Amino acid sequence: MSAVTTTHAPAHAEHEHGLPPAQQVRANRLGLWLFCFSEMFLFGALLASRFVLWGNTRPELSQVMGLVATSVLLLSSFFMYRAEMGAAYGDRSKFLNGALLAAALGTLFFIMVVVLEWNVFGLEGNLFGVELFGHLTPADGVYGGIFFAMTGMHALHVLTGIALILIIWWNGRRGRFTPESHWGVEATAIYWHFVDVVWVFFYPALYLMGHLAH
Amino acid sequence: MFKTLRIILTSALVRGIVGQALGTALGYAFVAGLRALRGAETGWIYEPALAFGAIIGVIGFLLGAGVLTDWLKWAIGRQTPLRHGAPAGRPEWSRYFNVDYNHKVIGIQYGISSLLILLIGGVFAILFRLELAHSGMQWLTNSQYNTLFSAHGIIMIAAILGGVGAMVNYLVPLMIGAADMAFPRLNAFSFWVSVPAALLILGGIAVGGWDTGWVGYATLSLRAPVGMVLFLLGFWVVGFSSIAGSANLLVTVATMRAKGMSLFRMPIFVWAAVAASLIQLTATQTVGVALTMSVAERVIGLNFFDPTGGGNPILYQHLFWFYSHPVVYVFVLPGLGVISELLPVFARKPLFGYRWVALSSLGIALVGFLVWAHHMFTSGMADALRVPFMFSTMLVAVPTGVKFFSWIATIWEGKLPSNPPTPLLFVLGAISVFLIGGVTGPILGTIPTDLHLHDSYWVVGHFHATMFGGFIFPFFAALYYWYPKMTGRMYNERLGKLHFWLMLPAFWVMSIGQMSVGLLGMRRRIADYDPALGIDGTQLLITLAALVIGWSVLIMIYNLAFSQRMQPVAETNPWRSRSPEWQIPSPAPEFNYDVPFEVVGEPYDYGLADATYIRDATPAAVPSGD
Numbered sequence: 001m002s003a004v005t006t007t008h009a010p011a012h013a014e015h016e017h018g019l020p021p022a023q024q025v026r027a028n029r030l031g032l033w034l035f036c037f038s039e040m041f042l043f044g045a046l047l048a049s050r051f052v053l054w055g056n057t058r059p060e061l062s063q064v065m066g067l068v069a070t071s072v073l074l075l076s077s078f079f080m081y082r083a084e085m086g087a088a089y090g091d092r093s094k095f096l097n098g099a100l101l102a103a104a105l106g107t108l109f110f111i112m113v114v115v116l117e118w119n120v121f122g123l124e125g126n127l128f129g130v131e132l133f134g135h136l137t138p139a140d141g142v143y144g145g146i147f148f149a150m151t152g153m154h155a156l157h158v159l160t161g162i163a164l165i166l167i168i169w170w171n172g173r174r175g176r177f178t179p180e181s182h183w184g185v186e187a188t189a190i191y192w193h194f195v196d197v198v199w200v201f202f203y204p205a206l207y208l209m210g211h212l213a214h
Numbered sequence: 215m216f217k218t219l220r221i222i223l224t225s226a227l228v229r230g231i232v233g234q235a236l237g238t239a240l241g242y243a244f245v246a247g248l249r250a251l252r253g254a255e256t257g258w259i260y261e262p263a264l265a266f267g268a269i270i271g272v273i274g275f276l277l278g279a280g281v282l283t284d285w286l287k288w289a290i291g292r293q294t295p296l297r298h299g300a301p302a303g304r305p306e307w308s309r310y311f312n313v314d315y316n317h318k319v320i321g322i323q324y325g326i327s328s329l330l331i332l333l334i335g336g337v338f339a340i341l342f343r344l345e346l347a348h349s350g351m352q353w354l355t356n357s358q359y360n361t362l363f364s365a366h367g368i369i370m371i372a373a374i375l376g377g378v379g380a381m382v383n384y385l386v387p388l389m390i391g392a393a394d395m396a397f398p399r400l401n402a403f404s405f406w407v408s409v410p411a412a413l414l415i416l417g418g419i420a421v422g423g424w425d426t427g428w429v430g431y432a433t434l435s436l437r438a439p440v441g442m443v444l445f446l447l448g449f450w451v452v453g454f455s456s457i458a459g460s461a462n463l464l465v466t467v468a469t470m471r472a473k474g475m476s477l478f479r480m481p482i483f484v485w486a487a488v489a490a491s492l493i494q495l496t497a498t499q500t501v502g503v504a505l506t507m508s509v510a511e512r513v514i515g516l517n518f519f520d521p522t523g524g525g526n527p528i529l530y531q532h533l534f535w536f537y538s539h540p541v542v543y544v545f546v547l548p549g550l551g552v553i554s555e556l557l558p559v560f561a562r563k564p565l566f567g568y569r570w571v572a573l574s575s576l577g578i579a580l581v582g583f584l585v586w587a588h589h590m591f592t593s594g595m596a597d598a599l600r601v602p603f604m605f606s607t608m609l610v611a612v613p614t615g616v617k618f619f620s621w622i623a624t625i626w627e628g629k630l631p632s633n634p635p636t637p638l639l640f641v642l643g644a645i646s647v648f649l650i651g652g653v654t655g656p657i658l659g660t661i662p663t664d665l666h667l668h669d670s671y672w673v674v675g676h677f678h679a680t681m682f683g684g685f686i687f688p689f690f691a692a693l694y695y696w697y698p699k700m701t702g703r704m705y706n707e708r709l710g711k712l713h714f715w716l717m718l719p720a721f722w723v724m725s726i727g728q729m730s731v732g733l734l735g736m737r738r739r740i741a742d743y744d745p746a747l748g749i750d751g752t753q754l755l756i757t758l759a760a761l762v763i764g765w766s767v768l769i770m771i772y773n774l775a776f777s778q779r780m781q782p783v784a785e786t787n788p789w790r791s792r793s794p795e796w797q798i799p800s801p802a803p804e805f806n807y808d809v810p811f812e813v814v815g816e817p818y819d820y821g822l823a824d825a826t827y828i829r830d831a832t833p834a835a836v837p838s839g840d
Contacts (some may be wrong), residue, residue: 006538010431019396026469031462038457038495041496042502045499045500045503045536049507050534052526053518053526134514139517141525145507145511145517148516149438149516160234170291171291174291203355
């Protein structure tokens, strides 16, 4: 269950009866953190299910792919941070470049999960001796089930995050954010970091913990 | 007449339903079309297409109703001022059929739809109660019976969540002195997303029903008829409403309280609403995971619960009850809050132990998270979990007991009127019914007795007593009590009393009857029973009592619907309450308080000379909004 609705609010909700802008941003910020807190239970339940169903075992997955995908996602968080700082200090090119890079790295991560790990197109191939495409299928019992559920739910959030980043990038190019008023950027950054932190827990649970099954 | 029809036909409700139908058809055609392209044969109802169509249909509803319009405009950088009042050129009543952002309108929207859904769920209950009135099969088939009791469960839960939404939305901003909720658009989303969800669940009945009960246990859910998938998705979509609504409420209470309203000077109902929202915000996600997994296992073939693929059916029960036990506190906490809110007004005495009552709501919410596995003593979960969960379950009695002692001590030497008005009758009725529900609980929480009583009608009796005492009676009390506030009119006192004096004895008969047939061996969730059990007479009595409850609720709906036209205008403060919402005209103005108030005293100092709770804020004290 995810609703991205709390993450985006108008930059200038100025009218007679609404909250004053500063108070509205404080409310938005609290709302977003409550949303993250709520989502923590979503991902926590998936993580708990992994331990119930897999116990001290894990399926065979490509360690190289897992490590590269994780690095790509963490790197995107770094650029998201630069984008937010760019918006906060009025450096528009830093903001736009950072946002675009974060979105690009996020897309790369998404492709690595869906095309390479899930292998939705049923491909085969090697690069530098590393097998590119995963073998786990949805039909592989609980290993397939949990792997696809956890990566799938996370990938859905990555996709939402990419859409949000592209929205703030598009609006940023039209100069709609100022150092005083850039809640949209701040919200997207918090959401993106949150999705990253989720993966920091998912990655060891899926790729590293336990001994190989079969 | 023609104009009225045009206004209704172009309202957000109708546009949403059309959008949902179009979206469902589109989603269905997309998946079924992909399959047809591959040349595979499909029957009339192809489940993956139905599931996809259901999800697209919900989005279609939201787009059609216009709930998402403002957010989509923000995404392309357009500012949209919040619309106030009815759409241009439309009458005031059309607000209730359209997307409106005022918390009072949304509260009443929640309330009316909750009562409608309550009626549907009640009709289902009476249909299968008629079947149970006598041993042997009367007029339902087994699968119809299964669908009816399953639908009764989930529809009543939707109705209760709607009733909680109604009370919380209408009352909390008024009580804390805010003009509206913190996120009015999100508030409208919370209400409107529950409409397509209810339609999905009703659609599940239309396509053939399901037979798992409202719990939807795996692995039965994996083999249930096709209505199952619409039930799972409908339940799942209701979760969006809960999560968004509770986050909104928490932010509103945290950031928008009137000057001087410290946490321990809030009206006690606000505490209950906060505790319930904390549960809704977090626990809802885990049932979302359980439902998502069930849909994925049914539709895509991922394996989680089916032991033949290595799955674990107990996992479903853990995830499910981690939400579904705490959520009963979401149902009862606002109800208990109403009892604590109303008693001091009628007893003309301070609420006894305000701080303890406030913290007991949080206590119930917290302990509520630690007790879920007491639903699973017989399910084959790890034995080591049983005793700890038995003890944590008993712990719930402590904060609940705090509330009971506070109510009794508030009534003690109070000045309850000798001819109690309807809301007070319902409050006292609620205490008596909730007491029955409360004392029958520990017998189920104790492992040895639970092994005997599990899945018997004792559980049904206990649960209905807690729901009626914790929610239905207080909700009706709240409807009567705040009716003058909502409409500016007084309800019909004689009909209100008739409602109460029909419903309370009928409920006692029904609930105690259910417990007694349970002790005598009546199983729950079955359409027939052995005449040798000797419970035919009691079963008939329960059915008659259910019919009386049904009629009494119809009397209330008649009363609420027509008092609007026929009854005299209510005074501003008919209950002589000190609460802020009664100090302004009824119905409350669009932005609640024209002059902001500040809190200068304790909320429940009834009967104390010179005690003031609120006064008009001095102009300098108006928040500057930094």
